[in-house]
Every structure is written in structure tokens, then in C-alpha cells.
Amino acid sequence: MLREPKKANRRHVELAQKILEAANERGMTEGERLAEQAIANICNVSRTPVRKAFQVLAERGILLRDGEGSYRFAIDPVNAVRLEDSGDASADDDVRAAILRDLAAARISEQQTVASLQRRYGVTRLAVQNSLMKLSEENLAERGAGQQWLLKQFTVNADSHAKSYEFRLALEPLALTMPDYRRDPTAMLSLRQSMLALKAMDEMNFDRKLFLRTDMDFHILIAKGCGNPFLAESLIAHHTRRFSLPTNVHPGTFRLMQANNEHIQILEQIERGQMGLAADLMRVHIQLSQAVRPRLAGRGVPASLKMTAR
Amino acid sequence: MTPEKTIAFFPEASYGAALNCVGIAQQLRALGARPVFICHPGFSDVFAEYGFPEYHLADEVLDGKTDWTDFISRHQDAFRQSPYEQLESYVRPTWDAIVDTALAVEQPLRQLLNRLKPDAIVLDNVVMFPAIANAGVPWIRIVSCAETEIPDESVPPYLSGLSAEKSASWDDFIREYDRVTAPAHKRFSAMMNDCGLKPPAAPLFLGPSPHLNLLLAPEIIRYSRQKPLDPSRFVFLDGCVRQEADYQAPVFAAYNDQPLVLTSFGSLGAMDVSMIKRMLEVFATLPFRFIVNVGPWRDEYTEVPDNVFVDSWFPQSSVVEQASLFIHHGGNNSFCEALYFGVPSLVMPYCWDGHDNARRAQETGVGRMLPRYDWQPHELEVEIRSLLADKAMAQRLKSNALKMQAHAGARLAAEKILQVTAKPAASSARKNTPKRGGDSIA
Numbered sequence: 065m066l067r068e069p070k071k072a073n074r075r076h077v078e079l080a081q082k083i084l085e086a087a088n089e090r091g092m093t094e095g096e097r098l099a100e101q102a103i104a105n106i107c108n109v110s111r112t113p114v115r116k117a118f119q120v121l122a123e124r125g126i127l128l129r130d131g132e133g134s135y136r137f138a139i140d141p142v143n144a145v146r147l148e149d150s151g152d153a154s155a156d157d158d159v160r161a162a163i164l165r166d167l168a169a170a171r172i173s174e175q176q177t178v179a180s181l182q183r184r185y186g187v188t189r190l191a192v193q194n195s196l197m198k199l200s201e202e203n204l205a206e207r208g209a210g211q212q213w214l215l216k217q218f219t220v221n222a223d224s225h226a227k228s229y230e231f232r233l234a235l236e237p238l239a240l241t242m243p244d245y246r247r248d249p250t251a252m253l254s255l256r257q258s259m260l261a262l263k264a265m266d267e268m269n270f271d272r273k274l275f276l277r278t279d280m281d282f283h284i285l286i287a288k289g290c291g292n293p294f295l296a297e298s299l300i301a302h303h304t305r306r307f308s309l310p311t312n313v314h315p316g317t318f319r320l321m322q323a324n325n326e327h328i329q330i331l332e333q334i335e336r337g338q339m340g341l342a343a344d345l346m347r348v349h350i351q352l353s354q355a356v357r358p359r360l361a362g363r364g365v366p367a368s369l370k371m372t373a374r
Numbered sequence: 375m376t377p378e379k380t381i382a383f384f385p386e387a388s389y390g391a392a393l394n395c396v397g398i399a400q401q402l403r404a405l406g407a408r409p410v411f412i413c414h415p416g417f418s419d420v421f422a423e424y425g426f427p428e429y430h431l432a433d434e435v436l437d438g439k440t441d442w443t444d445f446i447s448r449h450q451d452a453f454r455q456s457p458y459e460q461l462e463s464y465v466r467p468t469w470d471a472i473v474d475t476a477l478a479v480e481q482p483l484r485q486l487l488n489r490l491k492p493d494a495i496v497l498d499n500v501v502m503f504p505a506i507a508n509a510g511v512p513w514i515r516i517v518s519c520a521e522t523e524i525p526d527e528s529v530p531p532y533l534s535g536l537s538a539e540k541s542a543s544w545d546d547f548i549r550e551y552d553r554v555t556a557p558a559h560k561r562f563s564a565m566m567n568d569c570g571l572k573p574p575a576a577p578l579f580l581g582p583s584p585h586l587n588l589l590l591a592p593e594i595i596r597y598s599r600q601k602p603l604d605p606s607r608f609v610f611l612d613g614c615v616r617q618e619a620d621y622q623a624p625v626f627a628a629y630n631d632q633p634l635v636l637t638s639f640g641s642l643g644a645m646d647v648s649m650i651k652r653m654l655e656v657f658a659t660l661p662f663r664f665i666v667n668v669g670p671w672r673d674e675y676t677e678v679p680d681n682v683f684v685d686s687w688f689p690q691s692s693v694v695e696q697a698s699l700f701i702h703h704g705g706n707n708s709f710c711e712a713l714y715f716g717v718p719s720l721v722m723p724y725c726w727d728g729h730d731n732a733r734r735a736q737e738t739g740v741g742r743m744l745p746r747y748d749w750q751p752h753e754l755e756v757e758i759r760s761l762l763a764d765k766a767m768a769q770r771l772k773s774n775a776l777k778m779q780a781h782a783g784a785r786l787a788a789e790k791i792l793q794v795t796a797k798p799a800a801s802s803a804r805k806n807t808p809k810r811g812g813d814s815i816a
Contacts, residue, residue: 165625170678222672222686272620314619314689318425363388363468363500363726 074157077147079117082107084126087141088254094140097130120147142257146277159185159195164204168220168310177211202308203301219305225313228306229354235299236286236350237343240334244291247334251285256331262324270317275324280307282327286334286346315353323353379407379795382492384483384499384506387417389640390707391498391518393690394590396424397616398496398516401788412486414475424616429490431482446645453646453724454747457535458547461554464725465533469558472579476501477565484508493795494585501562501579504569512585512794516787519706519727520734521591524582524608527600535729538597538737552577582607586794588787590614590710594774595738609790611783613714621692626663627680633698633762637666638690643703643724644669649747651675656751657682660758665693691715698768699761703746704728704735713740716775718761718768722746740771 086106087098104114118135121127124147128138162185166172172184181192196213199205208214218224239245258278265271280303287299315323326349333342381402385391399409399421411421413430421428452464484505487495495506498516500523506513517523522532530536534547555577566573574581584607592612623634637653644650650668657664658679665683668675672686690708694700695715702708704723709731712719719741721732735741744757761767 161625162627166627166680169624169627169683170672170675171627171680173676222670267617310624314621314687316424316619316689317617319423322425363386363472 073116076113076116076120079107079109079113080120081147083114083117083121084141084144084147087137088257089250091250091253092137092141094137097134097136098127100134140257140261142254143261143271143274145271145273146280157195159187159191160198163195163199163215164220165310167215167217172215174215174217175208176213176215178213179211202305204305204309220309226354228302229350231302232299233347233350235295236283237346239286239290239292239295239299240339240343240346242290242292242295245339246289246291247337248285248289249335251281252331252335255282255285256328259324259328259331262321263328265321267317267321270321272317272320275320276307278327279323282331319353323349326352379493379792380490381407381409381494381496381791381795382412382487382490383409383421383496384412384503385516386499386518387414388518389420390705391516392417392420393616394516394518394614394707395496395498396421396426397614397784398787398791399426400424400617401784402791405788405792407788407792410490410492412483412490414479429486431479431486449642450646453643457533457729458550460725461533461547461550465551466554466558468726469555469579472501473558473562473565476503476562479503480505480565480569494791496791497580497583499580502566502571502574502581504566504571507571508569512797513583514586514588514791514794515580515583517587517589520709520730521589521595521597522727522730524587524589524603525578526597529597529599530730530733533726533729535723535733537733555579585797586790588614588790590706590783592710592713592774592778592781594713594740595709595734609786611787612778612781613710614783614787615691615711615714616784618689618692621689621696623663623665623693623696624683626683629661629663629681632662632681634663634665634693634696635699635701635758635762636688636690636693636697637664637701638688638708639667639703639722639724640705640708641669644671647671647674653754654679654682654684656754656758659751660755662698662758662762665697699758701758704731704743706731709735713771714775714778716768716772718742718764718771720744720757720761739767740774 083098083103086103092098098118100111100114100118104111107114118127122129122135124144125138126141126144127135130136159181163172163181166184167174178189178192178196181196182189185192196205199215200207203216204219205213205215218227255278258274258281262271262275262278283303284300287296287303290296290299326345330342330345330349333339333345381399383395383399385395395411399411402409403426410427410429413421413428415431418428418430449464452460455463480503483503487505487509492509492511494511495509495513496516497503497506497513498518500518519532522529522534525532528538528540530538531544531547531551533551534544536543536547559573559576559579562579563573563576587603587608589608589610590613591610593610596610635657637650639650644667647668650666654664654666654675657666658681660681663681663683665685665688667688667690668684668686670686672684675684678684691711691714694711694717697715697717699720700708700712700717701720701722702712704721704727706727709719709721719735721728721735721741721743722745723729723732723743724746732743736743742757742761744754
């Protein structure tokens with residue numbers, strides 16, 4: 065069983081994730097060695113943070129120490145789950161997470177001031193200001209009149225998932241049919257390996273974390289490749305936001321397995337250059353992913369009142 | 375190679391029955407069968423999420439005239455009444471609606487079954503559908519409700535919420551139940567006769583299957599019957615829990631290391647937002663974590679306490695597994711899930727067999743009952759605190775849970791269903807005329 069490290073610097077966790085992505089793009093596999101200097105060059109950093117990032121990966125069982133300062137992959141990096149932001153988060157990060165958590169749970173209203181948040185969380189003014197700035201950069205908050213800040217409640221309310229699917233249904237198939245769409249064969253190969261690894265799993269041992277990572281990488285890859293910077297910016301911002309917010313959707317494992325197969329089919333059509341077909345499959349995929357349930361059910365409830373809700 | 379068996383599930387349009395069937399269908403799929411679901415009008419997409427094909431009964435039977443606000447208001451008034459008072463205000467109109475549905479879906483159901491050609495039909499409902507009895511294949515009954523649904527001289531009347539100790543109240547309730555259900559039963563009997571079937575004797579709307587009957591009730595809450603059920607046709611599953619997505623409890627703004635309490639009253643029970651808000655006021659004063667299913671009314675809740683998390687849907691069985699207490703309405707599925715995971719129940723019933731399960735939880739010592747409306751904040755607090763502190767109950771429930779889990783009810787049900795499909799065709803419902811008191815049951 066993988067052991068979670070007790071404390072790791074957030075920057076090192078982020079760099080570790082970057083190293084994993086670079087390794088996947090280069091098709092590295094279990095047992096391959098990682099050269100500190102080569103990785104430092106690829107990631108455009110010095111060797112010291114790379115060494116720290118290697119330690120993070122080793123603590124998670126992804127790398128094995130292989131002599132003095134040298135590491136090799138203990139597992140196929142394709143099967144490594146996305147590294148969570150479990151690093152030594154700053155006070156600002158804690159406040160940001162708490163604001164989002166409480167907004168999603170309807171514990172705080174969407175209109176706030178720095179002072180009101182300071183009182184609630186018992187932190188410094190600077191910590192709240194920094195958190196709000198970060199939320200603002202992520203398009204989750206904006207300045208209101210005077211001292212007010214407006215937290216974007218629509219991103220976390222009961223209707224947010226339905227609206228997100230609506231948005232994606234409009235834009236993701238479109239992204240696939242843009243005239244300047246560019247395929248990234250290396251990234252696609254890496255994704256395909258993860259998807260095939262997932263496909264080989266059954267319902268009982270399906271790796272939901274690996275699926276989530278693959279899901280995010282897949283949809284962001286399509287956004288990045290669309291060739292239209294405005295469309296790409298919108299979609300990447302949306303995906304980043306939806307994967308970072310608390311979720312109230314709990315799809316069953318069987319549905320995730322189906323979704324993985326749909327990803328594979330879409331990827332195959334992109335590889336073949338059949339972008340229209342890939343767009344059609346994407347439409348089907350998004351519609352199938354919308355969890356729609358009757359909102360009221362019970363003995364004797366008239367059919368017209370069951371009315372589905374997302 | 376033996377062709378895979380197609381097993382058609384037809385659960386009633388309620389989450390309890392639906393999810394119960396999902397648990398059995400998952401096991402049938404693992405055993406190589408092909409489970410499919412027949413959906414009542416308006417009740418769909420629940421099964422597709424678990425990867426099962428859905429067949430919808432025709433949309434034209436949808437009744438588009440019902441007034442939503444009026445429906446909620448009428449039900450909320452009825453939910454404040456005693457089980458006896460509800461016979462007139464809730465049980466009578468509900469049976470009327472159930473029979474209406476049975477009449478409306480008869481033709482599309484017959485057509486669908488002709489197309490599907492299943493090897494067996496699993497009915498998790500409270501009413502018989504002639505199309506099922508006439509389908510020419512074995513049908514299996516899952517007893518949707520509490521064990522009281524199968525009558526016996528020693529079992530309190532169905533829906534009464536009365537104690538297992540026989541009293542004059544039993545007869546009063548039975549008389550009134552017979553009276554209020556008589557018109558619906560008359561229409562139901564006419565439908566059965568029109569289809570060449572002998573209806574079950576009033577006030578029963580569904581008799582036992584001649585092939586196989588499955589009951590959820592675990593031993594710890596079962597009644598002692600005057601006429602024991604025939605074990606060759608009646609199988610107790612000791613619960614029947616589906617595989618559900620893993621659930622990671624959210625981070626609360628307070629008391630993250632304290633016991634978790636799940637509250638869920640089903641989608642009908644979530645309608646009364648003001649009652650649930652009243653409960654949240656009590657929860658806010660307690661040093662525990664509370665997860666509350668508020669159905670589609672999630673946006674009605676603002677200023678949610680720091681130790682409370684409300685949402686419109688949870689993978690319930692995964693949450694129950696992590697909970698230390700389950701506050702629910704006595705729905706049979708919820709009650710059995712609590713027992714399956716060894717979690718005490720605080721039952722606050724408002725209708726149907728919730729009353730029976732609430733009483734049974736209290737008299738068998740697996741939980742407590744509290745009136746849904748008639749409580750003071752300190753009373754709710756005392757119930758929650760005392761149930762969480764009751765180590766003897768917790769220990770007894772944990773031991774029982776191990777037994778139930780070892781019994782593997784969903785797997786057992788799947789195996790029994792496949793055994794039924796392997797037998798030559800059995801007698802039809804025409805020969806099966808159950809009477810009150812279980813004369814033809816044992």
C-alpha cells in the first residue's frame with residue numbers, strides 16, 4: 065500500500081507531477097532510470113528541486129532509489145495517480161480551500177468582505193486577501209462594489225453540474241472540429257496507455273483515481289489542441305475549475321468504465337483524423353455522463369411529478 | 375454454450391425497490407445472466423447508471439395533469455397524522471394511484487414482455503400486474519416492504535405501526551384498512567378477472583409467487599409467525615446491499631474527527647424543508663458531523679451549520695457504512711442497510727411501512743423511534759446522544775452485521791432466481807388465490 069508523505073512542499077509536489085507528465089510524454093516505463101540533470105533541463109529548473117521532487121515520488125512508491133542520488137520508476141508512470149495538493153499548503157491555500165468548501169456547502173453566502181472572512185476563519189487580513197486574489201485568478205470570485213467580494217456561487221450550486229454539461233456539450237465537440245486542430249501524438253499515446261490499463265480492470269478493482277487523472281488529461285488535451293486560443297482558454301479554464309471544485313456527483317464505477325471506453329473511441333477517431341466522428345462521439349459521451357435521476361419517487365407518486373433532475 | 379438468461383426486473387417507482395433490485399442484478403450479471411430493467415413511466419435513468427439496459431413503458435400513459443404544489447401540500451398534511459388517520463388521507467389515495475398505474479401500464483407491459491421474452495421476471499412491487507402472471511415464465515416476488523406485508527395471525531397489521539403484542543387496536547386497524555382499500559381492490563379485481571386471473575382475496579393486491587419470494591428482513595427483526603413461511607418458496611435475504619461508488623466524507627468546517635450521522639428521509643420525506651431546517655438547528659448544537667440528504671431542494675438551504683453537509687444525492691450504502699447513526703424514515707431499504715452495516719437507526723416515520731419499521735426498530739432494540747413532527751429540540755438531542763453512546767447496542771449490531779454480510783443476500787437472491795429459471799414452467803397465478811392470514815402462503 066502506498067504511504068502518504070506527512071509533509072511535502074507544494075512546489076515540489078507540483079514539480080513531481082510535472083516530471084510524471086514529462087515521463088509519460090516520453091513513453092518511459094517501469095524500471096527506467098531518471099537522470100537528475102536531464103529532468104532539470106526538461107522542467108527548466110535546477111537540480112535541487114528535482115531531487116526534492118524525486119523524494120516526493122519515492123515516498124508515494126512511484127520511484128525507487130537506485131544508488132546515490134539516482135532513481136528509477138517502481139511502476140509504469142502511466143498508472144500513477146495524479147498527485148494531490150497534499151503538500152505543505154500555505155495559510156492562503158487553507159483559506160482558499162475553506163472558502164470553496166463552505167460556499168459549496170451553503171455555509172457562507174456569495175457576498176463577502178475581507179473582514180467577514182477574516183472573522184470566520186480567524187486568519188490575517190493578508191491571508192484572506194491572497195486567497196481572494198487566487199480565487200479571482202481562477203475565475204471563482206470577483207470584486208464587487210466597495211469592500212465587497214462576490215464568490216461565484218453558480219459554480220457550486222445544485223444546478224452547476226447541469227450547466228457545466230450544457231457548456232461542454234456546446235464547446236467540446238466544436239473544439240474537435242476547429243480547422244486548425246492539432247494532434248499531439250506523444251500525449252495521445254501516453255493517454256491511450258492509461259486508458260488501456262483502466263480497460264483491463266474489472267468493476268471491483270477499477271482505479272477511480274487513475275480514471276480521474278486520465279479524464280482530466282483527456283479533456284484538457286482536446287482543449288489545448290483545438291487551435292483556437294479563445295476556445296482553448298475557455299475550455300481549459302472550465303476543466304481546471306471543475307476538477308478543482310468539491311463535487312456532489314458520485315457516478316458508479318460501472319459508468320466510469322463505460323466513460324473510459326468512450327474516451328478510447330474518441331481518441332481512436334482523433335488518431336485517424338476523423339474529427340467529425342470524434343465530435344459526434346464526444347456529444348454522446350457528454351450526454352451519457354449527465355447523471356439524471358427522478359427528483360421525486362415513491363409509492364403512488366404520479367408519473368408527471370417524478371420529473372427528472374440533474 | 376448455454377445462452378445467457380434474460381432476467382427482467384420490474385421494481386416499483388421508488389428508490390428503495392429500485393436500488394434493492396440493482397444489488398441483485400449486479401450479482402446476476404456477475405453470474406453470467408443478462409438483467410434488464412422495465413421502468414415505470416417517469417422513473418428512468420436510475421438503472422442505466424449502473425450499466426443495465428432500461429426499457430421504458432410507453433410515455434402516453436403519463437398523467438400530465440397533477441398539480442405539484444397541491445400534491446406536496448396534501449402529502450405534508452397527511453404525514454403529520456397517525457397511521458390510523460392516514461388510512462383515509464394517504465393510504466386510500468395511494469392505493470387508488472397504484473391501481474391506476476397498474477391499469478395504465480398493463481397493455482404496454484404486455485407488449486414489452488412479448489418483445490423482451492425474458493427467462494424470468496422479478497417483481498419488486500406491492501401490486502400484481504396481469505401481464506406478468508400471463509407472461510408464461512416464472513415470476514419472482516421481492517417483498518418491497520416490511521415483513522408485515524406478508525400477513526399472519528401473529529404479525530401486526532401492515533402499515534399500522536402497532537406493536538407485536540396483539541391488542542384490540544389490531545382489529546380496529548384491520549377493519550378500517552379493509553374499508554378504505556375496498557374500492558381500489560374492486561377495480562383491481564375487475565382488471566385481474568378481465569385478464570383471466572383470479573385476484574388475491576381482499577385486501578391483498580399481490581399474493582405470493584408460486585415460484586419464489588424474497589424478503590429482506592434479517593433475523594434480528596423478524597416476527598414469530600403462527601404459520602411459518604414455507605422455506606422452499608420464501609427466502610429471507612438478511613438484507614440486500616448493492617455495490618456503490620466509494621464515498622469520501624467531505625471536510626466539515628467543524629468536528630471532523632467526530633462520529634458521522636446520516637439523515638435521509640427519501641425523496642418524498644425531503645419535501646418538508648421547514649421540518650429538516652428545524653432538525654439542522656438541533657444538529658448545529660451537537661458535537662458530531664451530519665450528512666443530510668435534502669433531495670432536489672438543496673438550494674433552499676442557506677446558512678448551513680459548520681458540522682452539517684447537505685446535498686441532493688449520496689451513494690447511500692457507502693455513506694451508511696461510515697456512519698455511526700442513521701436517521702431515516704423507516705423505508706425498508708434504508709432500515710436494512712443500517713442493519714447490514716451495524717448502524718443504529720433513529721426512525722422518524724411519516725407513512726406506509728415506515729411506521730412498522732419504526733416500531734420494530736424500537737421493540738427489537740436495534741434503534742429508536744421518534745415522531746416526525748412531535749418533538750422538542752432537547753428530545754431529538756437526547757435520542758441522538760443516547761444512540762451514539764449506547765455501546766451495548768453498537769456491539770450487538772456489529773455482530774449482527776457480520777452475520778448479515780456473511781449471508782450475502784444479493785448473491786443468494788441471484789442464485790435462487792437462476793435456479794427458478796432452470797426449472798420447468800410451474801403453475802400459473804390462476805391457481806394461486808392467497809387469503810388473508812397466509813392460508814395459502816405457508
